[in-house]
Amino acid sequence: MPRPKTKEELKELSLANYKKLNDFIDSFSTTEQNKDFPKGTMNRNIRDVLGHLHHWHLMFLNWYEVGMKGESPHIPAKGYNWRTLPDLNKKIYERYKNLGLDEVREKFNTSHAEIMNLVASHSNKELFERKYYGWTRNNAMGAYIIGVLSSHYDWALKLIKKGKK
Template identity: 55%
Template structure:
């Protein structure tokens, strides 16, 4: 699927990949939804994957809020750099271990909607013009949103499918 170049394409691709992810999960039995994956992965089950996606939504929303207020957000998060993203992802994994799948799924649905609403309020130029906002550096706002939505949902679906295949 080509990378979105307009708001309409961004919303459509985000929705399509979001729906594919949910449809796949919802087609599994409740038992399969709760069973750990086969093989070795950091995210061991559907809850872990959805928690990861949800938390990246939250970080994107925080970057946006801070960045649009004229400040420079700490990316990817306070205490982490892009080179230490794997350490941060381990922290995210640990953060949600006491949550159940239903709680995480509801949080993911809510944060997805918040990201969708954020996309809706911007024009094509605001989303796709590189260097438009100081806080996005040399790239566009859309690049961050694509990473937090359609690309990330595709990653999540592939990881879940791989984890659910029989050994």
């Protein structure tokens, strides 16, 4: 499916990619789910990938909360910009590397549901009109949501497939 342009497309693709990702993870035994990928990636296993996704969910939810109060959120995060994402992603990796897969997966599922509920509460215009909310700057809120849901899930699925070859 092409990049979503409506609320329904956003919900549909986000849920489809979420399901594909979870179904792929579920296709492995518990032992295989917890096994590290070959060396060469920062995200060393499925837990790391899901921790990364969950943390980006939380960052978006923070942007939303701060922005909807009329304030300007730190995007992507305080002390970081889009050029310093590798440093931010290392920090995210460190935060989740000592948690178990089940705990991280539960956090991921919960934060996914929070964003899906947020999507459901907004109109097409609110989601897809650029600059509708000042905090989204030159973007539409939906662009950020696509980035932390459907597109990010597609990235995660490809990374896990590569790591499981």
